[in-house]
Amino acid sequence: MNRALFERLSAPMRNRIQMMVSRAVLQLVDDAGGIQAMQFSGLSDELIEGAERFQDYGFTSVPLPGAEAALVFPGGLRSHGLVVAVGDRRYRLKGLKDGEVAVYDDQGQQLLLGRDGIRLVSSLKVEIEAPEVAITAAEKATITAPSIVLDGEVDLGGEGGKPIGRHGDAVVADKVVASTTKVRAA
Helix, strand or coil: CCHHHHHHHHHHHHHHHHCCEEEEEEEEEECCCCCEEEEEECCCCCEEEEEEECCCCCCCCCCCCCCEEEEECHHHCCCCCEEEEEECCCCCCCCCCCCCEEEECCCCCEEEEECCEEEEECCCCCCCCCCCCCCCCCCCCCCCCCCCEECCCEECCCCCCCECCCCCCEEECCEEEECCCCCECC
16 A cells, blocks of 8 residues: 555544644623533633533532533544643642642632641631531630620620620629620620
């Protein structure tokens, strides 16, 4: 078989292999179904619709338009793309140390599992919802806030308020009779 004939016969297979992996830019996300369906702009004006995004169990996200992705197309058929990874360099945290892990978003919120400990950063409200919350600190627990409200009623941040019982304070008939002057309720 001569080279020209081989080239002509193998061209369709070569093209399909070359079309198996692609980079693309995210346009839309449909998060309503059991698996996300995404729309991308790909090769020179190519519109990739209905690409399926598999996500690791326990982790999910809805990336913003403009995020970049790596897609694979089984058999080189561009009609059924599978999203392997989505990243967004506009918001990615930079400067992490080796071994550190972070979860982040476009609003600057982040959860960092760092070499020095865990850090949660948000300029928005942070809520913990559970039937019971336990905090155990072997050395010290610190709360820095201008006001601490318990059950929507007792504000521990006010000066001159009702005494609050602390460990070791004298309590008679469920009333604090002798307490420190440092911790007061408004």
